[in-house]
Amino acid sequence: MIVIGGGPAGLFCAAEVAGSGHGVLLLEKMLSCGRKLLVTGAGQCNLTHDGEIRDFSGKYGDHGAFLRSSLRKFSNRDLVAWFTSRGLPLAPDESGKIFPESRRAADVLSVLLEECRKNGVVIRCREAVKEIRRSGTTFHVRTGTAEYESGALVIATGGSSYPATGSTGDGFSFAASLGHHIAPVGPALAPIRVRDYPFGDLAGISFEGLSLSLFREGRKVREGSGALLFTHTGLSGPGILHLSRYVLPGDTLKISFLPGMRQELLTKDLVDRIAVFGTQQVKSILSGYSLPARFIARVLELLGLPGDLTGAHLPKKERAELVRMLTAFPFVVSGTGDWTEAMVTRGGISLAEIDPLTMESLIVPRLYCIGEVIDIDGDTGGYNLQAAFSTAMAAARDLSAR
DSSP: OEEEOOSHHHHHHHHHHHHTTOOOEEEOSSSSSOHHHHHTTTTTOOOEESSOGGGGGGGSGGGGGGGHHHHHHSOHHHHHHHHHTTTOOEEEOTTSEEEETTOOHHHHHHHHHHHHHHHTOEEEOSOOEEEEEEETTEEEEEESSOEEEESOEEEOOOOSSSGGGTOSSHHHHHHHHTTOOEEEEEEESOOEEETTOSOGGGTTOEEEEEEEEEEETTEEEEEEEEEEEEOSSSEESHHHHHHTTTOOTTOEEEEESSTTOOHHHHHHHHHHHHHHHTTSBHHHHHGGGTOOHHHHHHHHHHTTOOTTOBGGGOOHHHHHHHHHHHHSEEEEEEEEOOTTTOSEEEEEEOGGGBOTTTOBBSSSTTEEEOGGGBSOOOOTTTHHHHHHHHHHHHHHHHHHTO
């Protein structure tokens, strides 16, 4: 068997298949394996999450149903047990994210490489695959220096995010050359860029638990919630990153900076506050909503209101516009961060052409596609690595049984 790609999915699948007695060759184009794994979670490697596995399928956008079988058959508990039994204890943090206790991604990679070594996987680095052909039941894999043959092939090349680590979308072209369709790819878990962004100099200000609504051609298409961070160039934070898989240039992202408070409720509440504190400046009245002072000042500036304006002198029209900006601030999307900023890739090898039980191609027998190369992307929190390991195990079990 040949595995293309020495990331977590490829290494794990190779080790498992070799452990069942099959010969395995792994081809990696970089100088060493696991380059992207080493930068995961800022080098600490958030492997999975401590939640209930039945809830995981809701963490992969519209495609979570595809993963139900593989997640159930190799769950987060199974993943923790696998690493723990090989001498690497894992533990959750206060948010449920599971890391190695050492907080070192290098320790995770060491376990995977040792498992491959122990089970006899032949790893060849600096072997970039140039072409894949299939004749009869044999795959022919040509690199820059040699050609290899195998009756089974695993594509585990990852997506296109963090290209400096070797993830440059090679697997998409390999699969396409064998007849697979590729769902349009793009950056995901990425910052969102907006037109005429007015908060660049407020970079670093963050908000918790905001309500986010995405509109396209005047119609709401998605909703979300979560933390938001102003950056120098746009919007980030978990709530934004999770929504980034859906956005298109020209969409409008409406953000409520006062979640749970609808426009009518805020209007009434603001009128009541002005009735009591009308002699105070508007910015002082608004500070009662626990909003950052610099953000309040910028909103008033955008409305053309003087900083020393008192509540009693706030015109009704401007009050209505202020309420709208605090409960449904409109940002027009210009795009997302590029591949160097995206954590994962949306799109990939079409799920309609992959068996969710085994990860085997439905159109090319004995071809398996695992990890980020397929059309799966998860939320932050360890869900993407869990999907990589679960799909790798599904393929490994099927390959080992043949």
